Amino acid sequence: MPPPTDTEACQAALGSQGEFIVDVHTHHVIPSGAWTQNAPETVNLVLSMLPAGCTDSPQLDCVDRATYLHDVFLASDTTVAMLTDVPNSGATNAPIPFPEAVKTQQITAGLTAGGAGRLLVENIIAPNVGPLAATLDEMSAAAETGEVAAFKVYTAWSPSGQGFSLEDPTVGLPTVQHAHDLGIKVFVAHKGLPLVNFDPVNNHPEDMVAVSRQFPDMNFVIYHAAWDPSRVEGPYDPSAAIGIDSLLAALDRHQVPPDDNVWVDVATVWRQLLTQPDQAAHALGKLLKRVGQQRVLWGTDAIWFGSPQPQIAAMRAFQITPEFQDLYQYPPLTDSVKAGIFGLNAAQLFGIDPTAVRCGLTADPLTSNIDETAMLARDGAILSPWTPNGPTTRRQVLHWLASATTQWAPM
Numbered sequence: 001m002p003p004p005t006d007t008e009a010c011q012a013a014l015g016s017q018g019e020f021i022v023d024v025h026t027h028h029v030i031p032s033g034a035w036t037q038n039a040p041e042t043v044n045l046v047l048s049m050l051p052a053g054c055t056d057s058p059q060l061d062c063v064d065r066a067t068y069l070h071d072v073f074l075a076s077d078t079t080v081a082m083l084t085d086v087p088n089s090g091a092t093n094a095p096i097p098f099p100e101a102v103k104t105q106q107i108t109a110g111l112t113a114g115g116a117g118r119l120l121v122e123n124i125i126a127p128n129v130g131p132l133a134a135t136l137d138e139m140s141a142a143a144e145t146g147e148v149a150a151f152k153v154y155t156a157w158s159p160s161g162q163g164f165s166l167e168d169p170t171v172g173l174p175t176v177q178h179a180h181d182l183g184i185k186v187f188v189a190h191k192g193l194p195l196v197n198f199d200p201v202n203n204h205p206e207d208m209v210a211v212s213r214q215f216p217d218m219n220f221v222i223y224h225a226a227w228d229p230s231r232v233e234g235p236y237d238p239s240a241a242i243g244i245d246s247l248l249a250a251l252d253r254h255q256v257p258p259d260d261n262v263w264v265d266v267a268t269v270w271r272q273l274l275t276q277p278d279q280a281a282h283a284l285g286k287l288l289k290r291v292g293q294q295r296v297l298w299g300t301d302a303i304w305f306g307s308p309q310p311q312i313a314a315m316r317a318f319q320i321t322p323e324f325q326d327l328y329q330y331p332p333l334t335d336s337v338k339a340g341i342f343g344l345n346a347a348q349l350f351g352i353d354p355t356a357v358r359c360g361l362t363a364d365p366l367t368s369n370i371d372e373t374a375m376l377a378r379d380g381a382i383l384s385p386w387t388p389n390g391p392t393t394r395r396q397v398l399h400w401l402a403s404a405t406t407q408w409a410p411m
Helices: 007-014 040-048 059-063 065-074 098-111 132-144 172-182 206-214 244-253 269-273 277-291 309-317 322-328 335-350 370-378 394-407
Strands: 022-026 080-083 119-124 148-153 186-190 219-223 262-265
Touching: 022 065, 022 335, 040 059, 059 065, 065 080, 065 098, 080 098, 098 119, 119 132, 132 148, 132 172, 148 172, 172 206, 206 219, 206 244, 206 262, 244 277, 262 277, 269 277, 269 309, 277 322, 309 335
Parallel strands: 022 080, 080 119, 119 148, 148 186, 186 219, 219 262
Antiparallel strands: none
16 A cells, blocks of 8 residues: 555555446435334434434435435445345335335436446345244245345344244245245345344354255355454454354354355455454455355445445555465455455356446436535535444444444344
8 A cells, every 4th residue: 555645646546446346235224114113223223323414304314215326326436236124024114125125226227327237135034023934925025026136134133132043944944945946046144243132142154054055056145254343353263152263163164165155245344344454354364265265245334334435445455464375374365356355256146247338327416416516525515425424443333232232223
């Protein structure tokens, strides 16, 4: 990385380098949805993530669909995004019910000047809440739309705090089998990053790794790579009970080779560790070495943290030192490896053509005012896309998680 006084060199290092960027982990909310009445803890979570300068009324408009389109596609170099949601048990308490996610996808397509799509959507399910048959029917209905890129579960979550295992023959396995039978071959689970109403027993990645052996023609994505903010990242310790190391140990136990059908994303992980280069190097190095260089995916948890552009710029500049490469056999972060992380790996997973033409959101009125928006941000009239939302340090994350038991809902 060049010295900060060398403006031209810094701009070259941090600015757009024409990467194909697929963010597999993004969020927004529907401010007028039923969830605002039925899920007050989730509302408190989202409100707590708003920037201090949010002046919208209602405040949830600061993380609505329009803000999402701006932050992800106009204020960052993201090419394609995956829209996901927080834990919920159905449309009545989901910040983005599946039909609304599809609507965001349609609006995004309508605002472009044509070409290939720029938004994928997940269907979030909770097979451990209510009758399993109802969840399976919901999955079938979503799959019939042809828009489900993946099913996603929070195995550690339920309103009562009782999770489930994907290996459970009464809940987990039938759910994965149904996804398989529907032809949705990407299955996502949040692991690690413990939150309110989370069952720690079922927050371990063991079941996800084990099930991957039973469904070799499916792909299993572990969101957050099982990372836990209470554990300082260092060299691999196979005895670790939580965190990234617990995932790597599970891969070893089940004899999953690198670059197989288990994938990870780095949402929140990278954002929280990017200012701690040794921990960041250990986290990325271990994942690239063991999960595989073609199985690490780019994710940012935008728009909870504002525009993902600072995270993108930090990844462009980051390197694993030769010392760490020698000591721990971590691969170097070459341009090729970074291109894989940024988007080419996700292109392989989701069958995206990285060479397809994807036009900008030229019909969006925000686009026509993008120069004025930049000027207002420079003058301090509005928040800059470089202004972060949410906790920005490990200490703040731990405080946030500790507070979750009384006032916060899962994310």
